[in-house]
Amino acid sequence: MSAPAFLKILHIVKDFDGHRAVDDVSIDIAKGEVFALLGSSGCGKTTLLRMLAGFETPTSGSITLDGRDLAGLPPYERPMNMMFQSYALFPHLSATDNIAFGLKRDGLPRAEIAARVEAMLKLVQLSAYAKRKPHQLSGGQQQRVALARSLAKKPQLLLLDEPLGALDRKLREETQIELANIIHEVGVTCVMVTHDQEEAMTMASRIAVMSAGRFLQVGAPAEIYETPSSRFVADFIGNVNLIDGTVVEDEADHVVVDCGDCQHWIGHGITGTLGMKVTVALRPEKIRLSREPPPHDKDAPEASFNRVHGRIKDLAYFGSFTVYHLQLDGGRILKVSQSNTERQTGGALTWDDKAWAGWAPLSPVLLTQ
Amino acid sequence: MKRVTGFGWLRGRSAVIGIPYAWLLVFFLLPFLVVAKISVSEMETTTISDIVTWKDGAIAFSLKFGNYVLLLKDDLYFTTYVSSLKYAAVTTVLCLGIGYPFAYFMARARRTLQPALLMLVMLPFWTSFLLRVYAWKALLTEHGLAADAIERLGLDKVLAAAGLISGPGQLMNTPFSLVLGMTYTYLPFMILPLYSNLAKMDLHLLEAASDLGATAWTAFWTVTVPLSRAGIIAGAMLVFIPCVGEYVIPELLGGPQTQMIGRTLWDEFFSNNDWPMACTVAVAMILLVIVPVAIFSRYQAEATERRNA
Numbered sequence: 044m045s046a047p048a049f050l051k052i053l054h055i056v057k058d059f060d061g062h063r064a065v066d067d068v069s070i071d072i073a074k075g076e077v078f079a080l081l082g083s084s085g086c087g088k089t090t091l092l093r094m095l096a097g098f099e100t101p102t103s104g105s106i107t108l109d110g111r112d113l114a115g116l117p118p119y120e121r122p123m124n125m126m127f128q129s130y131a132l133f134p135h136l137s138a139t140d141n142i143a144f145g146l147k148r149d150g151l152p153r154a155e156i157a158a159r160v161e162a163m164l165k166l167v168q169l170s171a172y173a174k175r176k177p178h179q180l181s182g183g184q185q186q187r188v189a190l191a192r193s194l195a196k197k198p199q200l201l202l203l204d205e206p207l208g209a210l211d212r213k214l215r216e217e218t219q220i221e222l223a224n225i226i227h228e229v230g231v232t233c234v235m236v237t238h239d240q241e242e243a244m245t246m247a248s249r250i251a252v253m254s255a256g257r258f259l260q261v262g263a264p265a266e267i268y269e270t271p272s273s274r275f276v277a278d279f280i281g282n283v284n285l286i287d288g289t290v291v292e293d294e295a296d297h298v299v300v301d302c303g304d305c306q307h308w309i310g311h312g313i314t315g316t317l318g319m320k321v322t323v324a325l326r327p328e329k330i331r332l333s334r335e336p337p338p339h340d341k342d343a344p345e346a347s348f349n350r351v352h353g354r355i356k357d358l359a360y361f362g363s364f365t366v367y368h369l370q371l372d373g374g375r376i377l378k379v380s381q382s383n384t385e386r387q388t389g390g391a392l393t394w395d396d397k398a399w400a401g402w403a404p405l406s407p408v409l410l411t412q
Numbered sequence: 413m414k415r416v417t418g419f420g421w422l423r424g425r426s427a428v429i430g431i432p433y434a435w436l437l438v439f440f441l442l443p444f445l446v447v448a449k450i451s452v453s454e455m456e457t458t459t460i461s462d463i464v465t466w467k468d469g470a471i472a473f474s475l476k477f478g479n480y481v482l483l484l485k486d487d488l489y490f491t492t493y494v495s496s497l498k499y500a501a502v503t504t505v506l507c508l509g510i511g512y513p514f515a516y517f518m519a520r521a522r523r524t525l526q527p528a529l530l531m532l533v534m535l536p537f538w539t540s541f542l543l544r545v546y547a548w549k550a551l552l553t554e555h556g557l558a559a560d561a562i563e564r565l566g567l568d569k570v571l572a573a574a575g576l577i578s579g580p581g582q583l584m585n586t587p588f589s590l591v592l593g594m595t596y597t598y599l600p601f602m603i604l605p606l607y608s609n610l611a612k613m614d615l616h617l618l619e620a621a622s623d624l625g626a627t628a629w630t631a632f633w634t635v636t637v638p639l640s641r642a643g644i645i646a647g648a649m650l651v652f653i654p655c656v657g658e659y660v661i662p663e664l665l666g667g668p669q670t671q672m673i674g675r676t677l678w679d680e681f682f683s684n685n686d687w688p689m690a691c692t693v694a695v696a697m698i699l700l701v702i703v704p705v706a707i708f709s710r711y712q713a714e715a716t717e718r719r720n721a
Contacts (some may be wrong), residue, residue: 117622133621145625
């Protein structure tokens with residue numbers, strides 16, 4: 044990132060009773076960025092967020108915000124606010140008083156508090172529910188009150204802990220976009236924690252994939268999806284076919300990987316050595332499925348690669364797309380997803396049909412770890 | 413067949429609800445009505461007159477409200493009620509002051525330590541209540557262990573100056589010994605509901621308060637205390653209500669200054685042998701206590717409604 048670091052996390056380590064929860068993490072986050080920490084539970088992402096908020100003290104390392112070292116600052120003196128996973132709304136206070144809580148602690152004049160609360164309620168479209176207590180609000184409304192409360196103090200940094208985790212699927216999809224819009228509108232720098240890759244991809248400008256307390260890969264959503272750097276990241280984000288093989292040809296413009304029952308011609312990738320063990324990652328949606336062998340240019344050097352024949356062993360119809368499990372002649376299962384762009388009126392591939400799968404030379408990603 | 417369906421209400425839900433109601437009816441409401449009846453009856457040496465009589469072919473009521481009039485007129489009763497309420501209130505406040513921090517730290521103690529702490533709170537119940545109150549008598553009497561300690565600290569002069577004891581070195585049979593005994597006895601009844609309330613609290617709320625700029629102290633007053641209101645009310649009721657009618661502790665530890673209803677009641681029954689007057693005092697006391705209970709139940713009902721909403 045060329046932008047100057049607004050939030051600077053440097054060599055942060057956190058130990059809990061001999062267990063290392065966060066293991067030497069460093070990252071620079073620019074002003075206005077929405078940064079997502081993505082990982083499964085227990086990967087250290089929440090611990091890292093709690094260290095930013097000041098609820099946990101790092102074992103070593105430093106955190107600086109806008110040039111100011113946060114070490115030793117208690118949570119109530121940090122210029123950042125957090126939206127809790129369970130929202131942690133005060134059950135005895137109305138939506139208005141929940142939002143006003145932080146402003147009152149700052150000793151702002153009454154009129155200013157009232158004006159700010161009103162603006163916040165308007166921002167999250169809850170003006171009609173100002174007087175309601177949290178238990179009188181739906182899950183989605185509670186989430187918006189929690190957001191309004193964490194934005195009311197105009198924090199320099201907004202921390203979101205699984206912001207949509209407590210909502211059901213339908214509501215989550217709607218809220219996701221709404222939340223992203225509000226954050227964008229306010230323009231606040233934001234660090235969010237999530238285990239949901241869709242949530243991270245739709246909301247964040249950059250994602251850090253975490254595992255066992257470390258960052259495995261940091262990058263824009265598309266970067267992480269299209270060019271994962273390791274098996275773990277490729278497998279964690281989205282669906283993928285991971286095929287182990289050996290490099291049999293290593294040229295300047297391509298490599299050929301022999302995976303036994305399929306031969307990959309990959310038009311980009313690593314510079315390695317012949318005989319090197321690698322993994323080919325191939326996304327299901329980048330494979331085309333057809334009854335006929337894929338047409339190809341006889342003169343192209345990759346003509347005889349990137350194509351396999353098999354039998355449909357399983358299929359799952361999702362409406363907008365269908366996922367096929369193609370069993371190759373050698374026994375391997377290849378996941379293929381085809382979007383249903385045309386209305387299906389029979390004639391589609393079904394169980395036990397023979398089919399060909401093919402993909403472009405640029406589709407697979409070569410992984411060495 | 414009809415008979416069976418006629419008793420249908422006895423089955424299931426009705427029975428479950430009905431049994432405790434029947435219990436209350438037989439063992440609470442009926443005795444109360446008996447007491448109320450005696451309070452408006454005449455008493456001739458050892459017999460109590462009927463309030464409804466059949467005389468010359470007509471029903472005659474003879475209700476005597478003189479006792480109630482006396483209750484309002486005679487200063488003695490009024491001051492006893494006031495002093496009962498006063499001592500009960502002081503005891504409640506003291507129990508809350510001592511019990512709240514205790515319950516708070518118990519609820520925030522390590523999970524593994526909590527059962528042991530809870531056990532310690534309940535431990536006094538293993539010894540007879542009467543014995544424990546008697547023990548205070550020995551402790552507070554002249555040259556008693558507690559009395560000596562208080563004297564050595566010079567606290568007795570402070571207490572005497574405040575009029576809580578009759579003079580330096582004289583701790584027994586004073587407002588001080590009475591309130592001490594009641595606070596000691598009823599403290600667990602304050603701690604237990606407070607503990608169960610505070611232990612349930614979502615600690616993320618305190619983190620949220622801290623995140624929003626509240627110091628630990630502010631968070632305590634703006635979040636913890638308001639959220640433990642139900643526990644405070646429950647504890648206060650459990651201490652205040654029995655304290656108002658307390659008889660044993662004022663009898664053993666109280667003095668002539670600390671007349672309370674329980675003792676007045678005893679005196680009317682067994683010294684004056686004036687059962688109607690004694691019953692009048694009892695009825696008035698029940699009415700006095702029912703008011704806070706009614707407020708408490710209403711609050712509880714509201715709280716339940718809120719939870720279910």
